Amino acid sequence: MEDLQEVLEGIAEHVAPLCHDGAVASYIPSLGEVSPEKFGICVAMADGEVYGAGDWKEQFSIQSISKVFSLALVMSYDYDSIWRRVHREPSGTPFNSMIQLEADHGIPRNPFINAGALVVTDRLLTLTGDAAASIRGLLRLESGNPAVDIDTVVAASEADHGHRNASMAHLLASYGNLENPVDDVLEAYFRQCALSMSCEDLAKASLFLARHGVAAGGTPFLSPNQSKRVNAVMLTCGTYDAAGEFAYRVGLPGKSGVGGGIVAIVPGRCAITVWGPSLGPNGNSVAGIAALDEFTAKTGWSIF
Numbered sequence: 001m002e003d004l005q006e007v008l009e010g011i012a013e014h015v016a017p018l019c020h021d022g023a024v025a026s027y028i029p030s031l032g033e034v035s036p037e038k039f040g041i042c043v044a045m046a047d048g049e050v051y052g053a054g055d056w057k058e059q060f061s062i063q064s065i066s067k068v069f070s071l072a073l074v075m076s077y078d079y080d081s082i083w084r085r086v087h088r089e090p091s092g093t094p095f096n097s098m099i100q101l102e103a104d105h106g107i108p109r110n111p112f113i114n115a116g117a118l119v120v121t122d123r124l125l126t127l128t129g130d131a132a133a134s135i136r137g138l139l140r141l142e143s144g145n146p147a148v149d150i151d152t153v154v155a156a157s158e159a160d161h162g163h164r165n166a167s168m169a170h171l172l173a174s175y176g177n178l179e180n181p182v183d184d185v186l187e188a189y190f191r192q193c194a195l196s197m198s199c200e201d202l203a204k205a206s207l208f209l210a211r212h213g214v215a216a217g218g219t220p221f222l223s224p225n226q227s228k229r230v231n232a233v234m235l236t237c238g239t240y241d242a243a244g245e246f247a248y249r250v251g252l253p254g255k256s257g258v259g260g261g262i263v264a265i266v267p268g269r270c271a272i273t274v275w276g277p278s279l280g281p282n283g284n285s286v287a288g289i290a291a292l293d294e295f296t297a298k299t300g301w302s303i304f
């Protein structure tokens with residue numbers, strides 16, 4: 001295998017022509033202002049070494065990638081009681097779909113579609129009093145970057161155009177599957193999605209999932225079994241109705257966000273982050289998936 005740094009630089013070069021395939025998310029207006037020509041990739045190794053190429057130090061909106069950290073936090077507080085309120089099956093529907101929520105009597109298919117994430121955030125709000133701040137605290141600690149913060153412009157932009165998430169939250173409440181007032185849950189959810197991070201921050205912050213639950217300071221944050229479970233749900237549900245295609249092409253647990261970021265985990269070895277704002281039809285970064293595909297093909301670092 002080539003030197004890892006050369007692999008990343010080669011990938012950044014190869015995926016550059018894909019930056020205009022798909023489109024930058026614009027249903028949250030402030031996300032639509034980001035240039036599609038950005039691309040970053042970072043690999044954080046379990047032993048602490050970090051490699052990066054392209055715009056890997058530039059911040060972007062992590063959006064649904066935050067759902068990994070809210071789930072991990074809830075599991076760290078009360079092991080697995082959350083699974084009484086949300087299933088863990090792939091949905092096969094878009095991330096913001098509500099069709100199954102009524103059919104399943106208010107129990108979302110999984111924690112990584114919006115309906116499921118709202119339930120997890122609701123639980124975290126009960127457990128901590130400020131869900132978004134607790135996720136931010138975890139991300140600051142694990143990334144080693146105390147400047148990680150919420151982009152309040154993005155949060156407000158999403159809140160102003162959040163009718164779909166609001167209707168989902170009300171539907172959940174109608175089934176008794178929210179513990180807190182709908183508006184509080186929505187505010188917390190929009191704030192956590194608006195966390196702004198670089199590929200470098202995010203790869204470092206996700207490393208506990210590559211270290212079987214061990215946090216940056218060397219202490220257990222999740223048990224090895226919990227870490228296995230979060231990775232498993234990422235593999236089956238992390239990229240929504242494209243999770244099968246993602247597993248086929250990349251072969252790793254992964255979680256995407258409509259800001260164009262994707263985190264992927266090689267258990268025992270490393271965390272990889274890619275960022276390319278232009279999204280395919282399922283809301284996943286086109287260049288990001290191509291980059292991860294090439295990464296696992298070149299390194300052989302897939303779980304299969």
Ligand code: GLN
Nearest residue numbers: 063064095114193257258
């Ligand atoms: N905040 C976005 C939303 O709720 C997150 C979606 C995503 O990243 N897939 O619509």
